[in-house]
Amino acid sequence: MVAAMEIKTTPVLRSRLQEIDIENVPFGKYFTDHMLVAEYDGKTWHSVEIKPYQPIQIDPSNAALHYGQSIFEGIKAYHQENGGVAIFRPYDNWHRFNASAVRMQMPEVPEEIFVEGMRQLIALDKDWCPHHDDHALYIRPFLFASDNAIGVRPSEKFTFIIILSPTGPYYPAPMRIYVEETYTRAAPGGVGYAKTAGNYAAAMYPTARAQQQGYQQVLWTDAFEHKYVQEIGTMNVFFISGKKALTPSLEEGTILDGITRRSVMTVLKEMGLEVIERRIAVDELQEMFKKGELNEVFGTGTAATVSMIRELKYRDFIMEFDTNAWTVTPEILNRLNDIRYGKVADEHGWMFQV
Numbered sequence: 051m052v053a054a055m056e057i058k059t060t061p062v063l064r065s066r067l068q069e070i071d072i073e074n075v076p077f078g079k080y081f082t083d084h085m086l087v088a089e090y091d092g093k094t095w096h097s098v099e100i101k102p103y104q105p106i107q108i109d110p111s112n113a114a115l116h117y118g119q120s121i122f123e124g125i126k127a128y129h130q131e132n133g134g135v136a137i138f139r140p141y142d143n144w145h146r147f148n149a150s151a152v153r154m155q156m157p158e159v160p161e162e163i164f165v166e167g168m169r170q171l172i173a174l175d176k177d178w179c180p181h182h183d184d185h186a187l188y189i190r191p192f193l194f195a196s197d198n199a200i201g202v203r204p205s206e207k208f209t210f211i212i213i214l215s216p217t218g219p220y221y222p223a224p225m226r227i228y229v230e231e232t233y234t235r236a237a238p239g240g241v242g243y244a245k246t247a248g249n250y251a252a253a254m255y256p257t258a259r260a261q262q263q264g265y266q267q268v269l270w271t272d273a274f275e276h277k278y279v280q281e282i283g284t285m286n287v288f289f290i291s292g293k294k295a296l297t298p299s300l301e302e303g304t305i306l307d308g309i310t311r312r313s314v315m316t317v318l319k320e321m322g323l324e325v326i327e328r329r330i331a332v333d334e335l336q337e338m339f340k341k342g343e344l345n346e347v348f349g350t351g352t353a354a355t356v357s358m359i360r361e362l363k364y365r366d367f368i369m370e371f372d373t374n375a376w377t378v379t380p381e382i383l384n385r386l387n388d389i390r391y392g393k394v395a396d397e398h399g400w401m402f403q404v
């Protein structure tokens with residue numbers, strides 16, 4: 051239960067909302083009037099505050115800039131059919147955030163700051179939540195080291211911030227994917243399951259190389275043999291074969307446990323598919339493709355929900371798909387959207403009303 055915590059709120063004198071056409075904005079470029087900031091001093095959380103969105107001052111010796119103790123989350127709130135605003139599965143993100151924090155030797159953020167603070171922030175900026183179908187309010191909580199010292203050790207002080215960004219529909223064109231066999235995203239014992247900034251930094255060079263060859267993202271493979279698939283860029287991956295849905299299992303700790311992944315697995319089961327989590331070899335996918343048994347391939351994540359894959363390049367072997375003929379992937383998107391915009395009853399308890 052949420053303990054009472056006073057969150058000091060300083061509203062803006064004048065909203066910037068009129069200056070921005072929030073129904074027509076690129077992803078992650080505009081931010082709402084307010085932000086939540088909280089400080090950790092090595093023992094307790096204090097100075098929890100909602101205030102006008104503004105730059106923060108960082109000392110040049112800030113430990114996060116040098117050693118990367120920095121984690122984040124990505125969540126969306128949706129305008130509801132009945133007029134309100136609701137957040138999709140924020141408790142799942144809160145738990146994952148704290149799992150990332152533990153792995154990076156950072157303090158866990160209490161529920162009354164992460165969830166209740168987020169709720170109060172969104173309540174204040176609710177007019178920034180777009181009304182159109184397929185639009186949402188993107189929520190970005192993040193935590194970083196704020197000691198000013200360049201000695202290598204865990205920071206004592208940390209800063210937690212939540213910012214909000216209205217987002218438009220994100221219908222990525224079906225993607226061409228390069229199966230990566232040189233660089234790795236994650237190895238057992240590493241930080242693959244944590245949503246930490248460095249994972250993103252390390253992915254940029256291999257991704258840029260694939261992009262130079264005309265691919266949008268890479269399909270990461272395991273660090274030892276480059277034989278088993280992990281994720282597509284920063285999305286979890288699913289393979290549909292008849293009435294079966296395959297997705298890599300999580301037990302090696304090399305895969306980010308996506309909330310969209312969990313939700314898609316639930317919806318797939320409700321659609322009557324068998325969901326199988328296990329190791330999946332690229333060779334196996336190639337064999338399935340040759341036999342005509344690999345029907346649909348897609349990535350999942352909060353930004354796009356599902357992104358169709360129209361081509362997988364594995365060495366000299368190209369697997370191409372006619373995404374127009376797909377039936378499973380579009381239905382998943384429809385079912386999830388109906389839940390998120392409050393068009394059907396929320397039988398899973400996924401929606402958190404602001």
Ligand SMILES: *Cc1c(COP(=O)(O)O)cnc(C)c1O
Nearest residue numbers: 284285286306308309310351352
């Ligand atoms: C955030 C993320 C995902 C998707 O997680 P969601 O909770 O579905 O948004 C998948 N893979 C990686 C590497 C990620 O960072």
